[in-house]
Amino acid sequence: MLIAGSSMREINNLKTRLSAAFKMKDLGPAKQILEMKISRDRSAAVGSLMYAMVYTRPDIAHVVGVVSRYMANPGKDHWEAVKWLLRYLRGTSSTSLCFGKVKVTLQGFVDVDLGGDAD
Template identity: 60%
Template sequence: MEISRVPYASAVGSLMYAMICTRPDIAHAVGAVSRFMANPGEEHWNAVKRVLRYIKGTSDVALCFGGSKFIVRGYVDSDYAGDLDKRKSTTGYVFKLAGGVVSWLSKLQTVVALSTTEAEYMAATQACKEAIWIQRLLEELGHKQNKITVYCDSQSALHIARNPAFHSRTKHIGVQYHFVREVVEKGDVDLEKICTKDNLADVMTKPVNTDKFVWSRSSYGLSAT
């Protein structure tokens, strides 16, 4: 197969459009195949075709919203050095409102984390930034959220975020990532511990088994219409 003749960029672009608009369930897969836009191989093209087949087989699936509770809940997670080329970690988060997800992300972190805790801490910062944006948007629309709860499965990252004291193991972390401490201290965001098996952001950072994937997809509010 001549990869140069394959419409790789076009296919990945189409998947990105679907993922950004209504299909958070393919976010991690699309993020993975998009890393090889410049020089894709046959295995990358096969992965793209697999995602396309999945989309075709679930074309009746849509994001559904319902219920009377207008409360935002966030979930954040990170793998550690999952990118084998650059050894960068992946940040993943989802935010739910009225039974469905309204914001999601699966993206490589911009710097190399030196530990699992550091990767989770940087991911928590990204999620808190998104939480503040959602909070302000809803307030402008007349739906004030006093505090948004974001769930994280890393106890170590939670400890660092809640304790602004000096930590020798975090002194090298960029200043921008300590934003999470400020919003937690001000009470704008409440970071809470959650078990990994219940973390909806888990599938945003790594491949999971079928049962976990189907459960997460349903929890996102994605269902057949």
């Protein structure tokens, strides 16, 4: 995952603060919720990409959505899209969204050929 280290520190910090205020026991990661068993495959590319998309990188939403459609039977083109996305994330890891009162000029680039999209 892209931000696993900082996220785990935040989670552990929260657990420490909660256990100081309440009597609690850390049972580890959830294994079942509402009689549904939870299994995790930390090596799966799409799950980690969805985490990044939801929490830190809304700019990858379209690509993750397209790749997600083919999780059951991905083809070579879909794996190439995932590899492209991982290279994009590595190349833009220092880019971020800034919210504030400073006047910001939005600059964007598009390289899209939806008419030629076979999927």
